[in-house]
Amino acid sequence: MKNGRTIETNIPARLDRLPWARWHWLILLGLGTVWILDGLEVNVVGVIGPRLTDKAGGLGLTDSQVGLGAACYVAGACAGALFFGYLTDRFGRKKLFLITLGVYLLATVATAFSFNPIWFYACRIITGTGIGGEYAAVNSAVDELIPARLRGTVDVVVNGSFWLGTTFAALMSVPVLNASVLPKDVGWRLLFGIGALLGVGILFVRRMVPESPRWLFIHGRDDEAERIVRDIERTVSEESGEKLDEPDDSIEIRQRRTVGFGDIVRTAVKLYPRRTVLGLALFIGQAFLYNAVFFTYALVLSKFFKVPDDRTGWYLVPIGLGNFFGAFILSRLFDRLGRKIMISGTYIVSGVLLIGTALLFRGGHLSATTLTICWVIVFFFASAGASSAYLTGSEIFPMETRAMAIASFYAVGTAVGGIFGPALFGKLVDTGKESAVSDGYLLGAVQGRRRTARGGQTR
Numbered sequence: 001m002k003n004g005r006t007i008e009t010n011i012p013a014r015l016d017r018l019p020w021a022r023w024h025w026l027i028l029l030g031l032g033t034v035w036i037l038d039g040l041e042v043n044v045v046g047v048i049g050p051r052l053t054d055k056a057g058g059l060g061l062t063d064s065q066v067g068l069g070a071a072c073y074v075a076g077a078c079a080g081a082l083f084f085g086y087l088t089d090r091f092g093r094k095k096l097f098l099i100t101l102g103v104y105l106l107a108t109v110a111t112a113f114s115f116n117p118i119w120f121y122a123c124r125i126i127t128g129t130g131i132g133g134e135y136a137a138v139n140s141a142v143d144e145l146i147p148a149r150l151r152g153t154v155d156v157v158v159n160g161s162f163w164l165g166t167t168f169a170a171l172m173s174v175p176v177l178n179a180s181v182l183p184k185d186v187g188w189r190l191l192f193g194i195g196a197l198l199g200v201g202i203l204f205v206r207r208m209v210p211e212s213p214r215w216l217f218i219h220g221r222d223d224e225a226e227r228i229v230r231d232i233e234r235t236v237s238e239e240s241g242e243k244l245d246e247p248d249d250s251i252e253i254r255q256r257r258t259v260g261f262g263d264i265v266r267t268a269v270k271l272y273p274r275r276t277v278l279g280l281a282l283f284i285g286q287a288f289l290y291n292a293v294f295f296t297y298a299l300v301l302s303k304f305f306k307v308p309d310d311r312t313g314w315y316l317v318p319i320g321l322g323n324f325f326g327a328f329i330l331s332r333l334f335d336r337l338g339r340k341i342m343i344s345g346t347y348i349v350s351g352v353l354l355i356g357t358a359l360l361f362r363g364g365h366l367s368a369t370t371l372t373i374c375w376v377i378v379f380f381f382a383s384a385g386a387s388s389a390y391l392t393g394s395e396i397f398p399m400e401t402r403a404m405a406i407a408s409f410y411a412v413g414t415a416v417g418g419i420f421g422p423a424l425f426g427k428l429v430d431t432g433k434e435s436a437v438s439d440g441y442l443l444g445a446v447q448g449r450r451r452t453a454r455g456g457q458t459r
Contacts, residue, residue, distance in 0.1 A: 005255045007222065011213050011229050013247035016148045021239040023232065027145050030206040031097065032158035034134045037104065037202070039165025040195045041127060042290075043320070045070050047173040047313050048188040049298040058185035061117060063299050067426020070296075072121045074287070076128025077135070078411040084133025085407025088140065092219075094211040097137040101206065104130030105199045112192040132414075136407035139390050144212040152334035152391060159387035160327020167320030173313035220255050264404045279392060279405075282343070283413020286386035288421040289354075289444035293375070296425040300437060303429055305368035315372045319379060326380035327387050334388060343392065346385030351445045353378045358441035362434055389413075 018024075049066045051057040061069070080100070088096040107126035114120040139155075146154045172194060176187035210232070216225035237244050268276040301307040301315055334342045357374040360366050366374065390406065421444075428436045 005220070006252055007217065007255060008250050008252050009217050009222070009225075010247055010250040011217055011225055012148075012251060013249035014229055014233065015145065015213065017244070017247050018147055018233070018236045019240045019242050020147075020150070021236040023235050023239060024146065026205070027142065027209060028154070028158065030202065030209040031138045031142050032154075032161060033202050033205075034097075034101070034131070034138050035159055035162040036165035036168070037195060037199055038131050038134070039162035039167075039320070040169045040198070041073065041108065041131065041165075042070075042162075043166035043169035043316060044173075044188075044191045044195065045073065045124075047170055047298050047316060048177065048191065049296065050302045050312065051177055051184060051188045053299075054184060056184040057188060059114065059117060059120060061120075063296075063303075063430045064423075064426045065117060066299065067296060067423050067429075069117075069121055069124050070426070071420075071423045072124040073128040074414055076125035077132030078128075078415040079125075080129030080132030081136050081407040081411040081414075082132075083129070085136035085404050085411075088133075088137045088407075089215075089404050092211050093137050093141040093144070093215055094209065096133060097141060097206060097209075098203070100130045100133035100137055101199060101203050102130075103133065105196050105203070108192050108199070109196045112189040112196075114189075132407075132410065135390070135410050136404075139406050140215075141209070141212050143391075143395075144214040145210075150335065151395070152339065152388075153331045155391035156327050156331035156334055156384055156387040159390050160324050160331070160383055162387075163320040163323035163327070163383060165320075167317050167324070170313040170316035170320060173316075174311070177313070218253060218255055264408050268405075268408070279389070279409045280413055282385075282389035282392055283409050284417040285347075285444075286382075286389050286417070287414040288417030289382070290386060293425070293441075293444070296429050297375075299426070299429045300371075301368055303432060304434060304437075305371075307368050315368060318372060319375045322376035323379045323383035326383040330381075330384040331387075334384075334391070339388065339392065339395075343385055343388050346381045346388070350378050350382035350385060353381070354441060354445035358438040358445065361441065362438035364434060 045052075045066070048057075049063075052059050052061045052066050052069075053063060054060070080103075084096055084100050087099075104127060107123050107130060111120065111123035111127060114123060142158060143151060143155065169191065172191060175181055176190050178187070181187070182190070210228050211224075213225040213229050213232075216222070216228070233244055297316065297319075298312040301312050307315065330342070330346065353374075357366075357371070357378055360374065361371060390410075425437070425440050428440045431437075
């Protein structure tokens, strides 16, 4: 098959007109649950931060080194998004979302056996590589298999499930970090093992998820795409009890072997510069704020409020739940009210609330409990907006460039915000000054307000 052949197909319309059925839940369970793993990985480092800085824990890192470990994870995720994003476009969604999950499983198990900082950093980089690859492969597959009328709701909820992982990590940290239950150099290692067990379960379900028919017909495998869609239609019809009407809509698509980085750059810079600014702004802002706050929150609780290591998890649980329910409750509005009003609204509200939280923290008016309540309120709104970054990156660029667009935006945005944020906040916490940490919070709020000012309408 040569690049440039144009075909007409009704496969997207056939997938979009399907009623919701158990088959769609299989897709969400097999693919969407990866964000639970990501949330687990992000929050594990946050909740075990004080234990990693304890010499009895086996590593004896400084606060700044904990932030560096978080930055290593994010750096790996950026590299993985670009590398596996390219392979996802070239070899298909299914092959890559199996491979990337395998990379994650091996690396997270290896992290549990860390014996010095270098090993820990290396394992964090490789773990991040697997998760970064998941973002490109899984986001594109979910968007291509879920009906368009529900894409906003599903995307925001799926990305919001990240917070179920953070909540689970926080809950599990309470017993495993209790020195009277497990030795200090054992408990934190078990948390990584738990993540691996969850990954194995997801891997078994994921094997039943089909290749994306959209990817197949774009890459010249029309017959295989047709066969998979017929199987999906038969399954959904049987499960829903509805007879499916034959859609009369079709699209023309130019087939190609692969979409390279040059194609992405030309599309982003020449054809859609404003959309590029919007996508980057969303990814940079959410990556900076979330990675900075959650990678270091346990350190903030320990240093400024003297919360014991084995109690920090209790403070992270309500924040995780607030984030998830914010995305869950507000998600339907992205389909009903539209992307523009919801993206702008959630970012502006959360930015204003974050400024208030920073000022209260700087003035010494908050306790560990009241600061946590503030974060619950802030991130109730912020989580829906942050989750919409992936939805926006997917929708504002042509279908042929979807995986690489998501990968590129994620990599660039997360590299700028996610690597710099944790490293900066680790140093700010290291100062022991509330004013320094509150300046970091204010920086995150200002970024949130700026990215809404640069935004545009998505389609």
